[in-house]
Amino acid sequence: MGYLCDYCGDQRSMVYCRSDAACLCLSCDRNVHSANILSKRHSRTLICERCHSQPALVRCAEERVSLCQNCDWMGHGASTSSSTHKRQTIRSYSGCPSAAELSSIWSSILDSPTGGESTCEQEMGLMSINENSSGNDPGPSENASGSVGVNSVTSMAKASVWPSSSSVPEINAASQVLDLPDESENATFPKLSFPGIKGPALSANDDLYADLDMDEVDLNFENYEELFGVALNNSEELFENGGIDSLFEATEMSGADSNCQSAVAAEGSVGQVNAMPACSNAASADSAMSTKTEPLLCFARQQSSLSFSGPNGETTAGDYQDCGASSMLLLGEPPWCPPSQDASLQSANRNDAVMRYKEKKKMRKFDKRVRYASRKARADVRKRVKGRFVKAGDVYDYDPLNQTRSC
DNA sequence: CTCTCCTCTCTGACCACATTTGAAA
DNA sequence: ACTTTCAAATGTGGTCAGAGAGGAG
Numbered sequence: 001m002g003y004l005c006d007y008c009g010d011q012r013s014m015v016y017c018r019s020d021a022a023c024l025c026l027s028c029d030r031n032v033h034s035a036n037i038l039s040k041r042h043s044r045t046l047i048c049e050r051c052h053s054q055p056a057l058v059r060c061a062e063e064r065v066s067l068c069q070n071c072d073w074m075g076h077g078a079s080t081s082s083s084t085h086k087r088q089t090i091r092s093y094s095g096c097p098s099a100a101e102l103s104s105i106w107s108s109i110l111d112s113p114t115g116g117e118s119t120c121e122q123e124m125g126l127m128s129i130n131e132n133s134s135g136n137d138p139g140p141s142e143n144a145s146g147s148v149g150v151n152s153v154t155s156m157a158k159a160s161v162w163p164s165s166s167s168v169p170e171i172n173a174a175s176q177v178l179d180l181p182d183e184s185e186n187a188t189f190p191k192l193s194f195p196g197i198k199g200p201a202l203s204a205n206d207d208l209y210a211d212l213d214m215d216e217v218d219l220n221f222e223n224y225e226e227l228f229g230v231a232l233n234n235s236e237e238l239f240e241n242g243g244i245d246s247l248f249e250a251t252e253m254s255g256a257d258s259n260c261q262s263a264v265a266a267e268g269s270v271g272q273v274n275a276m277p278a279c280s281n282a283a284s285a286d287s288a289m290s291t292k293t294e295p296l297l298c299f300a301r302q303q304s305s306l307s308f309s310g311p312n313g314e315t316t317a318g319d320y321q322d323c324g325a326s327s328m329l330l331l332g333e334p335p336w337c338p339p340s341q342d343a344s345l346q347s348a349n350r351n352d353a354v355m356r357y358k359e360k361k362k363m364r365k366f367d368k369r370v371r372y373a374s375r376k377a378r379a380d381v382r383k384r385v386k387g388r389f390v391k392a393g394d395v396y397d398y399d400p401l402n403q404t405r406s407c
Numbered sequence: 408c409t410c411t412c413c414t415c416t417c418t419g420a421c422c423a424c425a426t427t428t429g430a431a432a
Numbered sequence: 433a434c435t436t437t438c439a440a441a442t443g444t445g446g447t448c449a450g451a452g453a454g455g456a457g
Contacts, residue, residue, distance in 0.1 A: 379444035387447025388422035
């Protein structure tokens, strides 16, 4: 799978789009994701240079390769001689960054000591889309949705590619390397801007921000890390940031799926959060919300050293990457645990947030992960009768290709 | 307060068949 | 140990039926 671009089938694939489950060359990436405002929100990252099938999460400085979680474990496990290799977290991006912007985003991880031009840099030189095509993009006021998303915010700020200072998020660029957390930075409260939010950067403390529908934002692992790497002062902000989805899903899973708990014992990796299965379940999350709200808020504190595994006890990088809950658990002391004082106010705020959360949950459509694109491709063109597949040559009432009927 | 009826939402089953998996040779 | 063969299992999407929730009378 995936040495070549899934779209053009010609160029070597460089980035992975989770929303499309596709490996794309940089040129096609920009083509595809400049199509509309929704596609611009897709979060992309580099492809693992080992398995060429998963999005890379880290860059090994020693080997100068980008690796997915799985390959990182395989290559840098505690039992391997490479376990001491210095790795940097690779950030994803959204929007339609230019070659220069991509270069800035990845500059810290793709710098080659040898001075040679990396494959990525070569690819960026081949990007076929006219850089001026961004003129069709939303103006500065829509920068948050049309340009580089929150995941690359720090890099972009560092590179000073934001079109105007008013839209530049006030985030310390030093936080770019995630595996070197800086307590002092977390102590401050940076202003965040999000894809899909028009206008200047909004403060997370801003009341206007309270009605932000985070369901429309491409929240992935990195997003959560961005969102919760800063100090959230109460549970309200947690709800509004969409993190509650992951928290509740994680909690539901821990309660309902005994395999998850057994995996904790099996892996026994204290302080290390490993993989999360895609245990999303709206109904279960709702039930969890309605019945276990209070204890749940402190769940992450109690389970901060949890490891999760899939329903079969297996762990995949894909699962890990698709679930934001693990990042919640990385935070250690959860700031959303309500303090004892002013409990009634906190409770009221929480109830409001719970109500809004439920409404959003209703509206939310969980992405179905397609494991085999080839099967999806076949199903997409297969003729049906009342939604059921029919034998080739049989009469059908629905043809996905022609929207016609044979009878 | 309870019951019935109606509407709406959600969930799972169904279908064919290429692909994937795992066992056997 | 490795390769080949083959059978069984898997997964894919649109539609429908049934279950359940909730409101009105």
